[in-house]
Amino acid sequence: MKIAVAVPGGLHPSGQEQVVPSWLALFERLAQSHELHAFALKHLDTAQSYALNGFTVHDLGRPSAPVGFTRWSQERALQRALEEHGPFDLIHGFYADPAGQLAARLGRRFMIPSVVTCDSGEFVAIPQIDYGSQRSSSGRKAVKEACTLASKVHVCTTFMGALAAEHNIKATVIPLTSVTSQAATIKRLRQRYPSDTFRIVQVASLSRVKNQRLLIDALSIVRKQIDAHLDLVGEDTLGGELQKHADAIGLASHVTFHGFLTQPRVLEVLSNADLYVQSSLHEAAGVSVLEAAAAGVPVLGTLAGYVADWSPTKAMALGDAIPESLADSILTLHGDADRCRSMAGLARTFSIAHDVTWSAMQFEKLYRSLKD
Secondary structure (H helix, E strand, O other), rough: OOOEEEEEEOOOOOOOEEEEEHHHHHHHHHOOOOOOEEEEOOOOOOOOEEEEOOEEEEEEEOOOOOOOOHHHHHHHHHHHHHHHHHHEEEEEEEEHHHHHHHHHHHHHHHHOHHHHHHEOOOOEEEEEHHHHHHHHHHHHHHHHHHHOOOOEEEEOHHHHHHHHHHHOOEEEEOOOOOHHHHHHHOOOOOOOOOOOOEEEEEEEEEEEOHHHHHHHHHHHHHHHHHHHHHHHEEEEEEOHHHHHHHHHHHOOOOEEEEOOOOOHHHHHHHHHHEEEOOOOOOOOHHHHHHHHHHHOOEEEEEOOHHHHHHHOOOOOOOOOOOOHHHHHHHHHHHOOOHHHHHHHHHHHHHHHHHHHHHHHHHHHHHHHHHHH
């Protein structure tokens, strides 16, 4: 098959920085058997095409301010690129707005099947942090159009599928992952040195929706009873706000802000962790949860994404997303090594069984079913 995928960005030519690892891994696997072209809607400053991990990326460029890309001009640019590099057998848009909406429209226009992946805030509204497509009429319209026009709607978790169903949208569940088959031979990426410090980790951009402030506040409570350290890995979108907060409550030396790390460095941090904590106000899935599970790290988190799917056997979910409840749960797991081992073992089995190769095979089946 000749497959077109539309993404908002996340496919930087370096293959290391400014990438979405799960997309990169999936596209690389699909490209081993199919011709795959990825169309990035507005990532690089200038339009260009380049080879990346066996597939071709066509970046549509980012027009200069103040004009920028309107939705209409974005659609026209994508249509021209599809015409230039096509014809295609199928188009797949990642995130309903805007890539999914445009992919579904152009799928109808070119009379080819379309798949829309909803893997963000498509079905939620969290007005206090200005998050979620359901907050505005334009957001609701874009999601509805994308899901109505698409030949198939895809989500990564049963949790997200249930949110879609609340909007009368039937979705196919296939996990998106960066976990490779190499994880099957690795119990831990390297042996932890004996330490009295309980190391907690989270891998996510520092943002309102990821809600790392909750975790920092919980750490303040936890440290009254045990020696604990927090590793936060991810790009800072809050301008140092969380670092200032950690310093203000006396945790500056007990929280390490790593910033963005490449995948090998992320796995290195995970290999030294005792517990992975998801603090998100919303999580459609959470690829980092899969990475932690593959590294043998037990998972605790808010009731969303994979944590919601896995609780209570493969992960522990919070009842209330408040610092006191999170701290109590961290201390509970710190004192229950058997439960941690059981959860980590079951989650690791799932994560490895549903690795990138498995995921690519499921998408191939889905694509072929739409072509039959």
